[in-house]
Amino acid sequence: MGPARARLVRNSLGSLAVLGVVALIAFGLPLLDHSLPAGRPVAADVPYRVGGMVTVVPPAGAALDVTGTRPDDDRGTALFVVDGVRVVLVVGPYHGTLDDAVARLRSKITKTSGFQVTPDRATRTDQGVAGRRGTYVSPGRIGEYAVFVAKDVSVEITASGPEHQLRGLLPRLAHSLRTVTFGGGP
Amino acid sequence: MTRADRVPTGPAPQGPALQGPALRRLGYPSMRLGYPPKQAGAGAGRSYLKRPAFWMLLVLLAVGGWRVGEILRRSIESYPVGTAVSVVLFALYAIPFVLLLRMIDYLEREPLPLQATAFAWGGLVATSAAISGSTALQNILAKLASPGFATRWGPAVAGAGVEEILKVLGVVAIALVARAQVNGVVDGFVYGALIGLGFQVVENVVFAVNAVALDGGTDQVGPVVVTFLLRGFLGGLWSHTLFSALAGAGVAYALVRRDKSPGIRFAVAAALFGAAWGFHFLWNSPLLEGGFGHSTAGLMAALLIKGIPALIVGVTLIVAAERRESSYYAAMLAGLADPRVATPEEITALVSLRQRIRARRRARLRLGRGGARAVRRLQRAQARLAVALSRDPGAEVSRRQREVLVRRHQLLALGIAAAGTPVRRSAALAAAAVVVAETLVVALLVLGIGLAIRALGGGT
Structure with a gap:
């Protein structure tokens, strides 16, 4: 894997990680909240x-x-x-x-x-x-x-x-x- | 011995060697800084279009913008006056913070689009995600512990946990899009602060409109003003802007201090994030909420005890980071050894905020406003030249050098015109009046906030 491709992969993984954490907070926590009886x-x-x-x-x-x-x-x-x-x-x-x-x-x-x-x-x-x-x-x-x-x-x-x-x-x-x-x- | 004198004498004790042509030309063959200078035009062009992080950022900003826009739309429909006043007040409130950050980020300013992106991340992405995330987490606390626990500790647990994570992710996102623009702890501090400021402004607008709704549903300005005083000033100095700045500095440290082991970089980043989280937690917690003796002074004392530590840590951190960065750029200018470009005294003044301002005030006393303006322009030109030297594009250095000389001539011309004249009495009086006015404003601010607390029934 060339350096440019490696950078692209790293950037993709980093982006997915950021996106994942934001989604976890914005949608995951409400889902967990709704799954628990109130x-x-x-x-x-x-x-x-x-x-x-x-x-x-x-x-x-x-x-x-x-x-x-x-x-x-x-x-x-x-x-x-x-x-x-x-x-x-x-x-x-x-x-x-x-x-x-x-x-x-x-x-x-x-x-x-x-x-x-x-x-x-x-x-x-x-x-x-x-x-x-x-x-x-x-x-x-x-x-x-x-x-x-x-x-x-x-x-x-x-x-x-x-x-x-x-x-x-x-x-x-x-x-x-x-x-x-x-x-x-x- | 000036700081500028100290810096270039041999390699600093740590960091990978920088061996740029500019440094060699200036007689610094192996200067160790711990991080590389920005590349010329780094982050410019359209290379960012090829980075997945750019598109991720764009999508998140669009979604966040839509969600915050919906909130604002509903607010404007229900409370047009209250919403408009709160937006205007908190937009104005952001100006001093931006000016302060520009002073901190003086030598090597971050690109405006990235500054705007940081602000937008805080105001759109972090805020919109935090609204649903924090509410959900507080509900979970109520379900797993009790509603009483959620009431008392929910804002601390959910507020600090959810919001600090979302905000620090903004610095990470900016680093993913424009890694070359995060090359010092100061950069991380500035991006983090802007993210926190964006968050603070939008959150405060939402709180102000909620206060209008709770006050009886009529479109009143009173609750907006009270929210502005309480959230803007009482807690504004040590709020999101400061917390995120600490966390952002940690991210930058982990990215740029390649001279340190991964363990140390991670530990420092984690410690600074922990500090941001901890100060936020302390501020939101019910600890000392009754103040000391329930008087206005007692409440103020409790608020100061909860807020001042964060301010001290933040100021200490940025002073140390700035000193390191400015030493590097001071060496650039000192290496030219050209007093027409920058004298040792000017270099010393340039790298210190206090001395920069002092130099301008001195010029104002001697030469009036024009003198202060001329010194400011000269300082700005010298800073640009220092950055150009670190990047080493020859044409850029020549252009910046010419700019410095032009500014120097303008200042000299003013000096010649004013030669032999004593310190301007009117300027001295104006300077004294400014100090008196500043003191009065601070005193009135403290008094007004104290009265606001009493009016709210906080200090009976």
Whole structure:
């Protein structure tokens, strides 16, 4: 093999190695991620710490999806999956009013193409924290949302999935919303 | 004794012998540098078209560009003002880094297309691959350990691991495409820094737009400014640019220091990559995240403790690498023994950033702005001549030598015109004002960032 050909071979091998590592990271890691189960069972009727000193009792039969769950001291997210419906809680520091928080969540929802929100209504947790709750729709899917604000913390809850499954979940979801607790628990 | 005086006196203790005609002509028959000078026109022409690495690079840049373009397109659709402001702010933010790298890469500048390629690798290839890779790795951590562990340590483990590998691959790719342009540790440092800068800019734009989205979905500029302050300045000095520069220097060391055993070259490259990874890991880790006492000063102290070591290692490394490289080029000029081309004092000043600037400031005091400009042009011409001498194409050396003489005459003409005049008072006042202004800017910057932390609720 002449030197020019040897250089070409070395260059080809080096290029393939670079390409391989980039592909491994960009596509291999996501494949590995998807091959591992994300669901974890959660104990029934036991408050789950979402983060920011906020807890919630997940809807009965829910499993925790760890890929969408990131608890932290002053904020956090939790993703529960129940009967094909995704229930997402987002907790974070917040210094505004409940109306502003509702407007913020509605704005986020409508930014997602195709979703429309319906007028909201008042709701309340068992702890006595006032909140607002509403519905949003897109072709083939519907969703429920709720917002609570207390102790400089906001909790945004969205549940979305196929219409039939979500309607069946509504009673359990309503029960779960009432269990949202600020300040680490009752 | 000047550095220039020290260098050419006999062979340096290590490295393969360089026996180019230029060195022989200059009286350095066997100078050992550890790496060969760049060849004239190296990497030029279209020889790179025959290299598989070029096409690999092109494909990866196209795919990365498409993916980042898609992200930006969606951002612009949802938050046009926030996206535009963040792109402008972080583009402006990159300018001082580019200028600093140009100062570091003063003597033998890397070709602009390769500099742009390095920046694009960081901003397009590394960023787009890291977005999916890092997210996946953090998910894997959440699945194998716990969501809490992934929250606290995910950015450190995934951020440092995935991102540093992707960025250092950019230096490897550039070496595969244009090996002749990576012929010193400084080159690897510069390419690595540019890759890190590209990554930093695009990542920060993505973070800024995310901050807008999280802030309520309305197209606000406030979250962009806060992101700019926090990510751009608080962590900007010891972020991707510095980490990748360290790793890039390691790759270059492994490639060019043929005078060292493969084991040592590999060990140094691994150590520098380890340093880049380690500093990145430390910066992203939750260690000291609460600062000391939760005050603004306490938070600042914690951030400095996490960031300063990387800065010290980076500065030490580049100073040592530059000293080695500049000694080589100083020997080129000193070998001419022609004070019309470069006096020993000028050579000493040329190879030191601090002294280069000092020489310009001195000229500014004596001759005004025109004097500073004339000295800068002379220095630039001398640097080009030194590089031409190392490459040894006769016509190029003659051309560069003429350029130096022209610049010399321009400077002399200014000096004659100003002969006998005292130090310009206005220039001295302007120089003092610059120092005061610089101090004020730094003080305001630190104060503003501290207030930004407090505003975010970080220091109650």
